[in-house]
Amino acid sequence: MHKDNISAPLDDRQARVGAAFSKLTTLLGDRATLSMALRTQHSQGEGVPDAGLPDIVTFAQTTQEVAEIAKICTTHVLPMVPFGAGSSLEGQLAAVEGGVSINLTQMDKVLSVSQASMDCRVEAGLTRMALNRYLRETGLFFPLDPGADATLGGMAATRASGTNAVGYGTMREVCLGLTVVTPDGRIIQTGTRARKSAMGYDLTKLYVGSEGTLGIITELQLRLYGQPDAIICGVCQFDELSGATQTASMALQAGLQMVRIELLDEVQMGACISYSKLDEFRPIPTLFVEFHGTQQATAEQAEMFSEFAAEFGSQGFELAKTTEDRSRLWTARHNAYHAVMALAPGKRNMGTDACVPIEHLAACIEETQADVRQSGLVAPIIGHVGDGNFHLGILFDPQDSQERNRADALADRVSERALRYGGSCSGEHGVGLHKIRYMRAEHGEAVEIMRAIKTALDPLGLMNPGKMIPQTVEHHNENQNR
Numbered sequence: 001m002h003k004d005n006i007s008a009p010l011d012d013r014q015a016r017v018g019a020a021f022s023k024l025t026t027l028l029g030d031r032a033t034l035s036m037a038l039r040t041q042h043s044q045g046e047g048v049p050d051a052g053l054p055d056i057v058t059f060a061q062t063t064q065e066v067a068e069i070a071k072i073c074t075t076h077v078l079p080m081v082p083f084g085a086g087s088s089l090e091g092q093l094a095a096v097e098g099g100v101s102i103n104l105t106q107m108d109k110v111l112s113v114s115q116a117s118m119d120c121r122v123e124a125g126l127t128r129m130a131l132n133r134y135l136r137e138t139g140l141f142f143p144l145d146p147g148a149d150a151t152l153g154g155m156a157a158t159r160a161s162g163t164n165a166v167g168y169g170t171m172r173e174v175c176l177g178l179t180v181v182t183p184d185g186r187i188i189q190t191g192t193r194a195r196k197s198a199m200g201y202d203l204t205k206l207y208v209g210s211e212g213t214l215g216i217i218t219e220l221q222l223r224l225y226g227q228p229d230a231i232i233c234g235v236c237q238f239d240e241l242s243g244a245t246q247t248a249s250m251a252l253q254a255g256l257q258m259v260r261i262e263l264l265d266e267v268q269m270g271a272c273i274s275y276s277k278l279d280e281f282r283p284i285p286t287l288f289v290e291f292h293g294t295q296q297a298t299a300e301q302a303e304m305f306s307e308f309a310a311e312f313g314s315q316g317f318e319l320a321k322t323t324e325d326r327s328r329l330w331t332a333r334h335n336a337y338h339a340v341m342a343l344a345p346g347k348r349n350m351g352t353d354a355c356v357p358i359e360h361l362a363a364c365i366e367e368t369q370a371d372v373r374q375s376g377l378v379a380p381i382i383g384h385v386g387d388g389n390f391h392l393g394i395l396f397d398p399q400d401s402q403e404r405n406r407a408d409a410l411a412d413r414v415s416e417r418a419l420r421y422g423g424s425c426s427g428e429h430g431v432g433l434h435k436i437r438y439m440r441a442e443h444g445e446a447v448e449i450m451r452a453i454k455t456a457l458d459p460l461g462l463m464n465p466g467k468m469i470p471q472t473v474e475h476h477n478e479n480q481n482r
Contacts, residue, residue, distance in 0.1 A: 013098075016076045016077065016078060017055045017056065017076075017078065017098075019076055020056065020072050020073065020075075020076040020078055020100070021034065021055075021056055023072045024056060024058055024069065024072060024100070027065065027068050027069070027072070028058055028059070028060075028065065028069075031058060031059040031060075031061070031106075032056060032057070032058045032059075033056070033057050033058075034055075034056060035057070038057045039053050039054055039055075039056075039057055039101075040053065041057075041086075042054055042057050042081075042083055042086075042093070042095070042101040042103065043093075043094060043095060044091070044093055044094050045086050045087060045088040045089060045091070045092060045093040045094075046086070046087055046088070046089055046148075046349075046351070050091050050094055050433060050434075051094055052094030052095040052096040052097070052098070052466075053095060053098065054081060054095035054098060054099055054100060054101035055078070055095075055098045055099060055100065056078075056099075056100045056101070057083075057100075057101045057103060058100055058101065058102050058103065059103045059105075059106050060102055060103070060104055060106065060107060060218075061106045061107060062107070063107075063179055063181065063187055063218040063219065064187075066102060066104070066181045066216055066218050067181045067185045067186070067187050068185065069100065069102055070181050070182070070183060070184065070185040070216065071184065071185035073099065073100050073183075073462060074183060074184050074185065074460065074462060077460060077462070078098070078099040078100055078462065079095065079097045079098060079099030079100070079462050079463075079464070079465050080099060080100050080102055080183070080212075080216070080462055080463055080464070081093060081094075081095045081099060081100070081101050081102065081212060081464050082102050082104060082153070082154075082157065082212040082216045082217070082464070083101050083102060083103045083104065083105075084103075084104055084105060084124070084125065084150065084151030084153055084154030084157075085105070085127065085148060085149065085150045085151045085154060087146075087148035087149075087150050087154070088154065088158055088429075088430065088432065089351045089352075089429045089430075089432075090426070090429050090430050090431060090432030090433065090434045090435055091432040091433030091434050091467075092157075092158065092211050092212065092430060092431075092432040092433070092464070092467060094432075094433060094466075096433070096465065096466040096467075097465050097466060099462070099465075102216060104123075104124045104125040104151065104153055104216075104218065105125040105151060106125060107123035107124055107125040107126075107153075107218060108123055108125040108126045108127075108130065109122070109123045109126065110122050110123075110126065110131065110134050111123065111219065113134075113135065113138060113140070113224075114193075115138055115139065115140060117193060118140060118223065118224045118225065118226065119176060119193055119221060119222060119223055119224055120135075120142075120221075120222050120224055121219060121220070121221050121222075122152055122219065122220055122222065123153075123218065123219055124151060124152060124153025124154075124156075124217050124218050124219060124220060125151050125153060126151065126152050127149045127150065127151055127152070128142060128144060128145065128146075128149060128150060128152060128155065129149045130149075131152065131222075135224065139226060139227055140224040140225065140226060140227065141224065141225060141226075141227055142174075142222060142224055142225075143164045143167070143168035143174075143225050144160065144161060144162050144164060144165070144168065144170070144171060144174060145162040145163055145164055145334070146160045146161065146162040146428070147162065147334050147336065147337055152220055152222070153217045153218070153220065155171050156171050156175055156178065156207070156208050156209075156217050156220055157207075157208075157209070157210065157211050157212055157217055158171075158209065158211055158428070158429070158430040159171050159172055159208055159209030159428065159430065160428055161384070161387075161389075161427070161428045162384070162428070163260045163262055163330070163333065163334075163384055164259055164260055165384055165386070165387050165389070165428075166258055166259065166260065166261060166384065166386025166387050167257070167258065167259030167260065167292065167386075168225065168259070170428070171208055171209075172205060172208050172209065173223070174222055174223040175191070175204055175208050175220060175221070175222060175223075176191050176192070176193060176194075176195070176204070176221040176222065176223055177189065177190050177191025177192055177193070177204055177220075177221035178190045178191065178203075178204055178207055178208075178217050178219065178220055178221070179217070179218045179219035179220075180203075180207055180214075180215040180216065180217055180218070181215055181216040181218055182215050182457065183215065183457070183458045183460065183462050183463050187218075188203075188215075190203040190204040190206075190207065191203070191204040191221060192221075193221060195223075206453070209430070210468070211430055211431060211432065211464060211467055211468050212463060212464035212467070213454060213458070213463050213464045213467055213468045213469065214453070214454065214457045214458060214463060215457065215458075215463065216463075228292035228293060229293065229294050229295065230292070230293060230294055230295045230297075230298045230299075231290065231291070231292055231298070231326065232290065232291045232298040232299065232301075232302045232319060233288070233289070233290040233291075233319070233320040233325075233326040233329060233330070234288075234289055234290075234302060234305075234306075234317050234318055234319040234320065235281065235286060235287070235288055235289075235317075235318050235320075235329065236286070236287050236289070236306070236309040236314040236315065236316065236317045236318070237269075237281060237282055237284050237285065237286045237287075237314065237315045237316075238284060238285045238286070238287075238309075238312070238313050238314055238315065239284060239285075239313060239315070240285065240313065241265055241266075241285040241365065241366060241369060242312075242362065242366060243285065243309075243312040243313040243314065244263055244285040244286065244287050244312075245263065245361060245362035245365050245366065245385070246312045246362055247287060247305075247308050247309045247311075247312045247314065248261055248263060248287060248361070248362075248385040248386070249358060249359070249361055249362055250308045250311075250312070251289075251304075251305055251308050252358050252386060253358070254304070254308070256291075256301050256304060256305055257291065257293065257297075257301055258289055258290065258291060258301070258305070258386055259290050259291060259292045260288065260289065260290040260384075260386065261287060261288070261289045261290075261384075261385055261386040262287065262288040262289075262333055262382070262383065262384060262385070263285070263286070263287055263365070263381070263382065263383040263385045263390065264285070264286045264287075264288070264333075264336070264380075264381075264382050265285055265369060265380060265381040265382070266283050266284050266285055267283075267378065267379075267380040267381070268336060268339075268340070268380035268381060268382045268393075269281065269282075269283050269284065269285070269286045270283030271336070271339035271340050271342065271343050271380060272332050272333070272335070272336055272339045274339065274342070275332075275335060275338060275339035275342050276328075276331065276332035276335055276339065278329075278332055282315075284315075287309070287385075288329060288330070288333055289302075289305060290326075290330075291305075302317070302319070305317065336380075336382055336393075337349065337351070337393065340380055340393040340395065343378060343380075343395065344378060344395045346397070347395045347396060347397055347398075348395070348396060348397075348398050349393045349394065349395055350392075350393075350394040350395075350396060350407045350408075350411055351391060351392070351393050351394075351429065352391065352392050352394065352411045352414055352415075352426075352429065352434075353389060353390065353391040353392075353426055353427050353428060353429045354389070354390060354414050354415060354417070354418035354423060354424065354425060354426070354427065355387065355388050355389040355390075355418065355423050355424045355426070355427030355428075356388050356418055356421040356422065356423030356424075357388060357421065357422055357423060358388050360388075360421040360422065360423070361385060361388050361390075363421070364390075364417060364418065364421050364423070365381060365383065365385075365390055367417060368381065368390075368392070368414060368417060369381060371410065371413055371414075371417075372392070372410065375406055375409075375410045376406070377394055377395065377396065377403070377406060377407060377410060378394075378395045379392045379393060379394040379395065379410060380392070380393050384427070384428075387427070388423065388427070389427030389428060391429075392410070392411070392414060394407045394410055394411060395407075411434075415435070415438050415441075416441075419438070419441055419442060424442060425438040425441075425442055431467065431468045432467055432468075433466065433467060436467070436468070436469075436470050437470070439468075439469070439470050440470060447469065447470065450468075450469055451469050454468075454469050
């Protein structure tokens with residue numbers, strides 16, 4: 001839709017919001033609200049407490065409703081911010097220019113499952129755990145598992161991955177196609193159920209990772225996997241962090257088919273021991289590792305891994321003997337965020353991540369740990385080291401400006417270090433608000449190509465403004481005058 005086709009914006013912002021709200025209540029009834037409590041709830045995700053209050057919160061139940069919401073927002077020139085489980089970490093959900101928060105959590109249906117083709121179609125508000133509960137009796141499962149029980153639409157929007165990424169890839173690899181609502185309310189389909197295609201631009205990959213800045217994902221066609229015949233999970237601990245990082249690097253270079261390999265430094269492991277009652281372990285650098293496959297193959301892989309770990313000073317490779325033991329270990333890993341928060345009640349967690357080539361992983365993590373010590377902050381390190389991705393949970397007092405500044409500076413150095421090692425400022429958390437300042441450092445002139453795509457698909461700049469693409473002075477002035 002061109003600007004000439006849109007009603008001239010009202011001079012008064014409050015009047016525009018009022019006119020839009022009147023149409024939204026006609027469309028949605030009480031699923032459109034001005035409630036301050038709900039607006040506050042939709043003003044931010046997890047992580048850094050930088051909020052942006054939407055003017056209106058809506059709860060959509062169908063793709064057609066999302067399309068009508070988009071048309072109303074475009075007519076009245078109001079920003080749109082898609083909202084799922086609220087678990088994003090880089091400020092993606094802050095409505096920095098107000099507008100309408102579009103909550104998709106009531107769109108939570110499994111639309112179809114094909115056991116023969118090993119795929120499914122789901123609505124964007126369905127969570128990954130709910131999908132796997134639905135699939136339990138089919139012999140299939142959806143493998144991606146970021147720490148939160150995120151919505152699948154949100155996972156696609158942020159190109160999420162998680163502990164299984166080394167074995168199964170990220171949302172980029174498992175998304176076969178999408179239903180997307182454009183800013184002017186058109187409904188488009190991207191991709192097909194085919195596992196490959198050479199037809200046209202790959203719009204599915206364009207929208208995956210776009211963080212709500214190009215359109216609103218309402219449905220996903222997802223690749224599924226067969227449940228493995230055998231699973232072997234184990235834990236090995238090291239007196240030195242270097243032993244754990246070198247073991248991980250060696251196992252990857254040797255081609256071991258690990259599905260998950262997770263690193264916890266001594267601070268993070270200590271937090272998990274206390275929070276999840278893992279009293280049989282010591283608070284020292286630790287690797288959690290898991291293999292999927294046949295009984296023979298997984299046993300052989302685990303034995304080779306144990307030998308590598310011993311070479312680099314492992315205290316032993318302890319296998320989880322039962323399904324309950326394995327579940328307990330991975331539950332503790334997934335509760336790592338809560339374990340960190342329990343270290344300092346009342347503080348906030350500036351969760352950040354970086355991803356580097358495997359050859360530099362050990363050096364980058366060890367340098368980062370030394371940096372944490374010098375900062376005087378508590379910042380446990382945890383990593384999906386199978387794909388070179390690691391995280392810091394930087395604890396800080398949001399009321400203490402100096403401590404906040406030190407936390408910001410530490411996070412900045414993590415990003416700068418990742419770039420210096422030839423990596424990325426974010427392996428899975430995304431850009432949002434907090435990583436925008438590194439977009440040019442990582443992508444250079446390619447940022448202007450991204451800006452051109454954004455302008456072509458969202459000419460009024462209404463889709464989640466202030467995110468992903470660094471603003472020029474001209475763009476900033478235009479937005480301030482809206």
